[in-house]
Amino acid sequence: MSFFKKLFGSNKLSTPVDLSVLHCDVHSHFIPAIDDGSKSVENSVEMIRHFYNQGYKKIITTPHIMGDFYRNTPENILGGLEKVKHQLKAEGMPIEMEAAAEYYIDYDFEQKIGAEKLLTFGNNYVLVEISYVNEPDNLDRILFKLQTSGYKVVLAHPERYPFWFNNKDVFQALCDKGIFLQLNINSLTGYYGPQTKKIAEMLIDKQLIRFLGSDCHHVGHIELLKQVVYVPHLKKLVESGYLLNTTL
Numbered sequence: 346m347s348f349f350k351k352l353f354g355s356n357k358l359s360t361p362v363d364l365s366v367l368h369c370d371v372h373s374h375f376i377p378a379i380d381d382g383s384k385s386v387e388n389s390v391e392m393i394r395h396f397y398n399q400g401y402k403k404i405i406t407t408p409h410i411m412g413d414f415y416r417n418t419p420e421n422i423l424g425g426l427e428k429v430k431h432q433l434k435a436e437g438m439p440i441e442m443e444a445a446a447e448y449y450i451d452y453d454f455e456q457k458i459g460a461e462k463l464l465t466f467g468n469n470y471v472l473v474e475i476s477y478v479n480e481p482d483n484l485d486r487i488l489f490k491l492q493t494s495g496y497k498v499v500l501a502h503p504e505r506y507p508f509w510f511n512n513k514d515v516f517q518a519l520c521d522k523g524i525f526l527q528l529n530i531n532s533l534t535g536y537y538g539p540q541t542k543k544i545a546e547m548l549i550d551k552q553l554i555r556f557l558g559s560d561c562h563h564v565g566h567i568e569l570l571k572q573v574v575y576v577p578h579l580k581k582l583v584e585s586g587y588l589l590n591t592t593l
């Protein structure tokens with residue numbers, strides 16, 4: 346059985362979900378050669394073309410900023426953004442593009458809060474991710490520190506953290522604290538595993554998702570994005586009226 350057939354079974358929509366209604370994608374890695382995403386300007390343009398063809402009007406790209414591993418700064422991120430925008434213009438692709446970052450919550454990050462201006466999008470949203478290995482001890486404190494510094498916190502792909510697979514209460518508790526949850530579209534394909542898919546569906550059923558993002562790193566993700574538009578839960582989320590992508 347093919348991967349896609351196994352993925353969808355008989356539960357496939359007959360018409361694809363129209364993602365152009367989202368207007369904007371909020372999570373991707375399209376600044377060339379500064380993290381584990383795009384390898385070159387050409388590679389970025391190739392991936393962005395897919396979003397343009399799907400009807401997106403805007404891309405907010407979010408390269409990793411992570412302690413010792415991806416020591417990116419607003420300067421190199423915004424410099425890379427200009428190169429990509431220049432090429433989009435040269436190729437006649439009228440899609441708006443901005444850059445923020447996907448901040449990894451670690452000691453380095455905590456030191457930055459209040460000490461320097463973080464890269465944000467929209468109405469002062471800051472995108473953060475946490476370790477896949479264990480929940481950081483200081484998570485609550487850092488989220489609160491961000492909020493009291495005036496940021497609105499968006500947690501990237503809450504469905505992907507294994508230590509929360511059996512924690513039924515954590516997601517509602519985060520929402521109650523004013524944290525915005527961002528789902529990865531491809532989590533609905535089973536690409537990140539069956540448990541992530543299950544949590545993603547549960548978060549949609551409970552109406553806890555506020556942003557939808559591609560987290561696109563490479564063209565392999567694009568192939569999945571072409572298929573995920575047939576997934577019923579994606580339709581349910583896009584039609585829920587809870588997504589804030591449209592406000593960006």
Ligand SMILES: [Fe+2]
Nearest residue numbers: 372373447560
């Ligand atoms: Fe990401």
